[in-house]
Amino acid sequence: MTVVPAQQSGGGGGSSGLYDVLELVLDRGLVIDAFIRVSLVGIEILKIDIRVVIASVDTYLRFAEACNRLDLEAGPKRSPGLPDLVGSITESGAKGKSKGALSGAAETISDAFKQSREESQSESRPRARKAAASRRKEEQE
């Protein structure tokens, strides 16, 4: 039963795709007060900074540097409309793939998120680094 119409799952690469969907699994969905929920210690990592670009001296210096390096005459080099790698873990089509890719992974979810972030950053696409690279990982308990 793996018929998936118009399967779409793309943009940021496999690992950030995982991160994107797990955020929904953890944070949305029906909550029924008659049921207990398992402890989600460590999940706060999802809710750290408010914006992708954080105002701080480090960020200012980094952006100033990025502007300095920017080729002012050239337009944006990125060709529009090209979807990136497909990282599909959605719907049942994912069953086989996610097992293959993830079997044996037994990290807690905060590890999983950390790892997926690191992976998605180290995948660093050939074009410019993401503004998201400025995200902080200040953990708060």
Add this chain to the structure above:
Amino acid sequence: MSTYVYGITSSSLPTLPDGTEGVGEPAMPVRVIKEGDLAAVVSDAPEGLRPKRRDLLAHQNVLAEAGAGGPVLPMRFGSVSTDDAAVAGVLAERADHFKERLDALAGKVEYNVKATHDEEAVLHRVMSENPEVRALTEANRSAGGGNYDDKLRLGEMVVAAVKNREVEDAAEIQRALEPAAASVSVGPESTGWLANLSFLVARDSAETFIEAVEEVRKAHPHLDLRVHGPLPPYSFVEPGPSQPAEASK
């Protein structure tokens, strides 16, 4: 033995494929509890269940399998009941509410869209929109990068401009995609994206929605859009616009 609940669906839902694996290691077999017109997709709850990656994926996969046969109300990860009888009790007690939601969501799926800026492209955009930023950049450059204060001043200006773009682009994405969807739910703000929007989309108009996403990509090359779907309607299980969830205990 306590019971882990994946989602709530209609009792007329086609049987799940044999061997559908649930949470836990080894994976708990998934079964269905029927009560009147409703059914709950459940498994035994493993001891010491925690939100591990494989468990989250199992939860997601079970819902995807169930959702292939008809509408499902996905539970948030980690919902456990004392036993099967208590699950049946909840189904009976809130039958009208669940049926209303299942009807409302019939034939619809969730697409989640997260957006980030392509840094180089957004800087170009900011330069072209702000002569002041461009002038300061050029002044700094001709001064070999500028001194510490010059850099801070430029950086601060650029960051403010990029942040404005984040807010404007988030609104623009929502405006552009909303017409192709039945409903929209704005997700919690967090690290890693400037927009986190979930759209409820009729299965048979999914292509229209995807085309709308492609249009946004073409029109805004400085945006990276990550689209995930079709997903179970996580963000639309409650009536009305769903609120960003508070931190769970």
